[in-house]
Amino acid sequence: MIDTAMLMAAGLGKRMRPLTATRPKPLVKVAGKPLMDHALDRLEAGGIRKVVVNVHYLADTVEAHLRARKGGMEFVISDERAKLLETGGGLIKAKPLLGDRPIVCANSDNLWIDGPQETLGMMQRLWDEERMDALLLLVPLARAYCHKGPGDFHMDANGRLSRRKPAHVAPFVYTGVQIISPSVLRDPPSDVFSTNVFWNRAIEAGRLYGVSHQGLWFDVGTPQAIPVVEAILTHG
DSSP: OOOEEEEEOOOOOGGGTTGGGSSOGGGOEETTEEHHHHHHHHHHHTTOOEEEEEEOTTHHHHHHHHHHOOSSOEEEEEEOSSOOOHHHHHHHHHHHHHOSSOEEEEETTEEEEOOSSOHHHHHHHHOOTTTOSEEEEEEEGGGOBTOOSOOOEEEOTTSBEEEOOTTSOOSEEEEEEEEEOGGGSOOOSSSSOOTHHHHHHHHHTTOEEEEEOOSEEEEOOSTTHHHHHHHHHHHO
16 A cells, blocks of 8 residues: 655746745645645545655745645655755655655646546556556546647557657646656756656656546646636536
8 A cells, every 4th residue: 555645846836827926836726725735635535644745936835734734644845945856856855755665646736536436546456566667647638628738648558658759649648646666766867857757767668657547637737727627627
């Protein structure tokens, strides 16, 4: 049972301006609740008991929010106030706090709703550390609400992933949620880098896998997306 997660909460939220002029993006409210709490609720429902949260922009407000949150989860801060490290660098910095077992890693600014199965439970049942370096939660491009990109990955019949080819469309979008092995968190190319470095290595080894999300998922990247998301959540 995976009971530890990393929540990515250190971004600057530039696309969410002006809402992020006075608050970090994880604390922007959608459907009456901060984005961070939507993610934390899903993590808690999936059995996560310890969450490492990286902080940078308006870090004090994120820490205060976590201290005030009710529930049974333990929060540990990975402090990036001095330098924003991106997703890969953030994982490397937080590695001593994450333990030596696989973890869930989730972005704090994507909102997902469970489908017929509880999402993290489904992912844990599929997780196989013998075959996988990472297991990514994907959503079909046609159901990636508020997302404007051309897709990220192709997935074969066994769940193994490959990249979208240049100038083509890929059928699946990464949701910002994954299970990742601690063995992947090594040999950083620099202090600041993307998780894509780890994924590229896993693809070369045939060890990057995915699973299609059966519920709803929203890319809440701009202020204009918020009323769209709220309308779908309210009216379907």
